[in-house]
Amino acid sequence: xxxxxxxxxxxxxxxxxxxxxxxxxxxxxxxxxxxxxxxxxxxxxxxxxxxxxxxxxxxxxxxxxxxxxxxxxxxxxxxxxxxxxxxxxxxxxxxxxxxxxxxxxxxxxxxxxxxxxxxxxxxxxxxxxxxxxxxxxxxxxxxxxxxxxxxxxxxxxxxxxxxxxxxxxxxxxxxxxxxxxxxxxxxxxxxxxxxxxxxxxxxxxxxxxxxxxxxxxxxxxxxxxxxxxxxxxxxxxxxxxxxxxxxxxxxxxxxxxxxxxxxxxxxxxxxxxxxxxxxxxxxxxxxxxxxxxxxxxxxxxxxxxxxxxxxxxxxxxxxxxxxxxxxxxxxxxxxxxxxxxxxxxxxxxxxxxxxxxxxxxxxxxxxxxxxxxxxxxxxxxxxxxxxxxxxxxxxxxxxxxxxxxxxxxxxxxxxxxxxxxxxxxxxxxxxxxxxxxxx
Numbered sequence: 001x002x003x004x005x006x007x008x009x010x011x012x013x014x015x016x017x018x019x020x021x022x023x024x025x026x027x028x029x030x031x032x033x034x035x036x037x038x039x040x041x042x043x044x045x046x047x048x049x050x051x052x053x054x055x056x057x058x059x060x061x062x063x064x065x066x067x068x069x070x071x072x073x074x075x076x077x078x079x080x081x082x083x084x085x086x087x088x089x090x091x092x093x094x095x096x097x098x099x100x101x102x103x104x105x106x107x108x109x110x111x112x113x114x115x116x117x118x119x120x121x122x123x124x125x126x127x128x129x130x131x132x133x134x135x136x137x138x139x140x141x142x143x144x145x146x147x148x149x150x151x152x153x154x155x156x157x158x159x160x161x162x163x164x165x166x167x168x169x170x171x172x173x174x175x176x177x178x179x180x181x182x183x184x185x186x187x188x189x190x191x192x193x194x195x196x197x198x199x200x201x202x203x204x205x206x207x208x209x210x211x212x213x214x215x216x217x218x219x220x221x222x223x224x225x226x227x228x229x230x231x232x233x234x235x236x237x238x239x240x241x242x243x244x245x246x247x248x249x250x251x252x253x254x255x256x257x258x259x260x261x262x263x264x265x266x267x268x269x270x271x272x273x274x275x276x277x278x279x280x281x282x283x284x285x286x287x288x289x290x291x292x293x294x295x296x297x298x299x300x301x302x303x304x305x306x307x308x309x310x311x312x313x314x315x316x317x318x319x320x321x322x323x324x325x326x327x328x329x330x331x332x333x334x335x336x337x338x339x340x341x342x343x344x345x346x347x348x349x350x351x352x353x354x355x356x357x358x359x360x361x362x363x364x365x366x367x368x369x370x371x372x373x374x375x376x377x378x379x380x381x382x383x384x385x386x387x388x389x390x391x392x393x394x395x396x397x398x399x400x401x402x403x404x405x406x407x408x409x410x411x412x413x414x415x416x417x418x419x420x421x422x423x424x425x426x427x428x429x430x431x432x433x434x435x436x437x438x439x
C-alpha cells in the first residue's frame with residue numbers, strides 16, 4: 001500500500017518510475033516478435049497485411065479497456081472499491097465483447113475491413129479469423145490493467161516489468177515453436193499475442209491478489225460510488241479515442257503531399273522513433289498519482305529532469321553522425337529515406353519536450369478526479385493538428401512528412417496550453433478553499 005511516510009526521496013521516485021518505464025519500452029518488442037515471425041513465410045506480405053488490419057481494429061476497440069489501469073490506480077484504496085470497479089469492468093467488457101462479436105461474426109466486420117481499412121476482398125476471411133482470436137486479448141488486458149493499478153498503488157512496479165519480461169519470453173518460445181512446425185499464419189500472430197497477454201495477466205493477478213489482502217475492508221477516505229467510476233473512467237476513454245484518431249488523420253492529409261510515398265514513409269519512420277523514445281515516459285502521470293501529495297517539490301523536480309531525456313535523445317540522433325548510422329543500420333532505410341526521416345525527426349523534438357509535461361499535468365487532473373477536463377486539451381490538440389496540416393500542405397506541399405511532424409508538435413503545444421490553464425485555475429481554486437477552511 002502507499003507509504004505513509006511523507007519524506008519521499010529521489011531514490012524512491014526512481015525505484016518506482018524506472019520499472020514502469022522499462023515495462024512500457026519492452027512492451028513495444030511484442031509486435032517486433034510477431035512481425036518477425038510472420039515474415040518467415042513465402043506469403044509474408046499477405047499474412048502481415050491481414051494481421052495488421054485485424055490489429056488496427058483491435059487497437060480501436062481496446063481503448064475502453066486499457067484505461068482500467070489508470071482508473072484502478074486512482075480510485076481503488078480498499079477492498080470495497082476494488083469490488084465495485086471489478087463489477088463495473090464486467091459491464092464494460094460485456095458491452096465491448098458484444099460489439100466485437102457483431103463485427104467478427106457478421107457482414108458488418110467484412111464491410112469495415114474493405115471500406116475502412118482498405119483491405120482486398122481476398123483478405124477478408126483471414127482478417128476475420130485473426131480478429132476472432134485477437135478479441136480474446138481484451139479480457140486479459142482489462143483484468144491485467146485492474147491488478148496492475150493495485151500493484152502501482154503499492155509501489156511494487158518491478159512486478160510489472162517482471163510480467164512484461166515473462167510475457168516476451170513466452171511469446172518468443174511460442175513463436176519459435178510455430179516456425180518449427182511451419183504454422184506461420186495471420187492467426188498464428190494473434191495466438192502469440194494472446195498467449196503473451198494471458199501470461200502477463202496471470203502474473204499481475206497473482207501479485208495483485210496478495211496485495212489486495214493488505215487493503216482494509218473500507219476506508220473513510222473512499223466512499224467510492226458507481227457514479228464516481230463513470231465520471232472518472234468515461235472521459236479517459238474519449239481522451240484515448242481522440243488520441244488514436246490523430247495519426248490516421250495525419251496520413252490522410254499527407255496523401256496530398258508533393259511526394260506522397262516519401263512523405264508518408266518518412267513521417268511513419270520518424271513517428272516510430274519518436275514513440276520509441278517517449279515510450280519510457282508514458283507513466284509520468286503515475287508519479288503524480290502516487291507521490292504528488294507527499295512531496296510536491298521533489299515530484300516536480302524529478303519529472304522535469306526525466307522529461308528532458310526524450311528530447312536529448314532525439315537531438316543527438318538528429319544532429320550527430322549517430323542518426324545516419326541508426327537510420328541505415330537499425331531501421332534499414334536507404335540514404336535518401338534516412339536523410340528525409342532525420343529532417344522530419346527534427347520537428348518532433350518539440351513534441352518530445354512537451355509530452356512529459358502534458359502527461360504530468362494530466363496526472364494532476366486524475367488525482368483531482370477531473371478527467372473530463374483532459375478531453376478538452378485532446379480535442380484542442382486534434383483540431384490544431386487538422387488546421388495546421390491544412391494550412392501547411394496548401395502552402396508547402398513540398399515539405400512532405402515535415403508537415404505532419406510540425407502539426408503533431410503544434411497540437412501537443414496547444415494541448416499543453418489548455419491543460420496548463422485548467423490545472424492553474426484548479427490549483428488556485430484549491431488554495432482559496434484551503435485558506436477559507438483555515439480561517
